[in-house]
Amino acid sequence: MAAIIEVEGLTKSYGNKRGIIDVAFQVEEGEVFGFLGPNGAGKTTTIRVLMALLRADAGLTRIAGLDCWEQSVAIKRLAGYLPGELSLDPGLTGGQILEYFGHLRGGVDQAYLKQLIKRLDLDPSRKFRQYSSGNKRKIGIIQAFMHRPRLLILDEPTNGLDPLNQQEFGRLVKEVRDEGGTVFLSSHILTEIEQTCGRVAIIREGRMVRVGGVAELKDIKRHEVTITFADTVPAKSFQALAGVEQVEMLSGGHTLRLAVSGGLDAVVKEAAQHQVVTLTSHEPSLEDIFLRYYEGDGLVPREDGNVVH
């Protein structure tokens, strides 16, 4: 499949403040691509450069082979965009806002528009300022989807949506993907990305730290193993084992919680030397992997307890 978004060596700074540095990734046509990173990592900056709201200092950004800055109008014909912070005319009703953007896009399928409104359970007769934050988000989502764009660029789209509408949004994204559309979305809701996206990029302090399939990222995972023994066991005997990165002693020494990368063979064999009451192995979520990338930066508070590194 051809890449619909191509980003190479993208750099953008705000005066002497860091923005993004040498960011590179590609999004294939027809995939749902997740963009992860903590606040201030550079997600929104990247997205706003793609939408030609910011001009890159250096690097190449293309959408469907078109230069994001020079050919931005052509790009906007094929893209739908939802900004991270939505600000619209507070005096217009939801219906008026959608009608206005529909006209600016050269007209939209009214039947599809009404369908979107119904599916997201939006009352379009209220003024924008009267909407709750979740309903404002729905307006943003609908205007992004309503012209059936080839590419959707969504900055934290489900922020403020209730779980039911988050599910409906997930279904909308899947429908777009099934129809051959591409979705590029940033999110803090990692389980959502895990369920929705095929590939994920992680950005940290303005630089890309990882790009890969969700399954690939899980391959670098470490297991979290919790073993409860009939008697106390020495933590040191597990600490020295291959792949064991962290040992935490709980319940007065009866229970060990281990962080293990790679195979579990050595751990299981060592545990077999003692009387095991229970053994559970927890497969890490994408969230665990994501958090792991930020460990060491003081971003993730470690649990208090008897942790042995």
Add this chain to the structure above:
Amino acid sequence: MWFTSVYLKTLRDFRVGILGWGLGVGLLMVAVLSAFPSLVETPEARDALVGLAGSFSWIAEPVAIDTPGGYATFKYGFTILVIVLWPLLVGSRMLRGEEESGSLDALLSLPRSRARVALEKLAAMWTALLAMGLLIGLLAFAGGSSAGADFGLGGGLLFGLNLALIAGMFGAVALLLSQFTQASAAAGATGGLLLLSIVVDMVHRVVSNTEWLSRLSPVYYYNLSKPLVTSYGYNSGAMLVLLGVGILLSAWALVLFVRRDVGGTAAIPAWLRLPQRAVRPGEALPVNAWSLRSIYTRSLATIAMPTFWWTLIIAGFAGWMVIIVKQTEEKLAVLREGSPLLSEVIAKVGGGDATTNASLLSFLFVFLPLLLMAFAVTQASRWAADEENGRQELVLATPQPRSTVILARFGALATSMVVVGATTLAATALSSAVTGLKLDQGNLAAAALGMIPLGLLVGALGYLFSGWLRTAVDTGLLSFLLLIWFFISFIGPELNWPDGALRLSAFYYYGTPLLNGLPLLSTLGTLAVTAVALALASVRFARKDIGR
């Protein structure tokens, strides 16, 4: 230190306003007081000035006009009330502005009562106004000393205090109105009330036996004190009325604020409410409104209401001026016969001779482009604010070139200015026909429509500056430019400034169209500069990062 309380933080936010307005208005006082000696070089000139001022009593009551303090008080008349713009904006945004931006939620989450937060902010506004008054008073005293005025430091300070009191009162009005509506609507309504107050105060000086009506206007009580005129002094009762009304309205606003929802509005009586148009969700689409068809039509719909009010103000002012001039006509004719120096004095004070009605009206018509340019400042400010607030983000995410977005918006502004100009022409023509004041219709059209290029110029400059500057700085710079231009054209001739200096003001290029018709070259020049500024603004907008 400045971040230890809401009061100090708010006062810190006002520091630019205090210095800008305090020094600005204070320096205007210095300028007009310095110009006074050149106007009364001979006893004949002094007599002519006194006679002329009597004919302009609708501006302000002429008291001891042949003294520096009396002349300065008369010369600025109601125009010095421009300082009210500051508390008008501050009062309307003090609480409502922060609610609209969402920052008040965080402030009110602190362990402080709502009443205390509001009181601290209000106290900061009053402190700022008193500081402005102090600066103005000190500079008025300095200017008076250089012109040999007989008023002392106390007179100067009382003059500043009187200004601070009326400004604070209108700030309280804006604060109160903002409890019922959005900040911009509260500011607009307060601005309307200010103009209405000026006109209502004017009435008793134009129509006899109407003082009872003028007493309804706060400006009447402001004018009861003339501290720069030692023989007149100040009226402590009138000053207390202004203070009392200001406190009362502020207290009412605070009571409403403490009781209402944050983000909501205080309930207004049912008879004042606009009827709600019930729309069922199923009928909300399609809307099929003309204003939603394009950026131009949407911009036109957005600007429609401000255009209506500004048209009412500008066209109403122009029509009113025609009536005033008709009433002044006879008095001036008598004066002209008795004083050969009168024409010279009018030339210095007003910019034309006194041989026709048009010459007098021409002097008054300089306020029309000023008002239209002020309207342009508000719209340029709105353009900058829309980008800053992120409202352009989704418009620019549609397949509309950035140049289309800015030009369509400017097109709507230009359309509204044409509406203002055309309505002003109609209003003045109608007033002229009704009162029987003879005016050259071609020149009248030139005067009404000739202000449009100046409005467009200010709009284009505002759009251009917003390419680099934040909204507050853009608006401040434009307002400053407008004041400087007005100052050059209003005071420059009295100070015998060279033509080169007078040409620095945009008002110079408006000329005297009522007397001499449309200054074609100047108008074309203004339009050319506007086109260049707009082109540069478009290029800049097309290339810049969109701010948030």
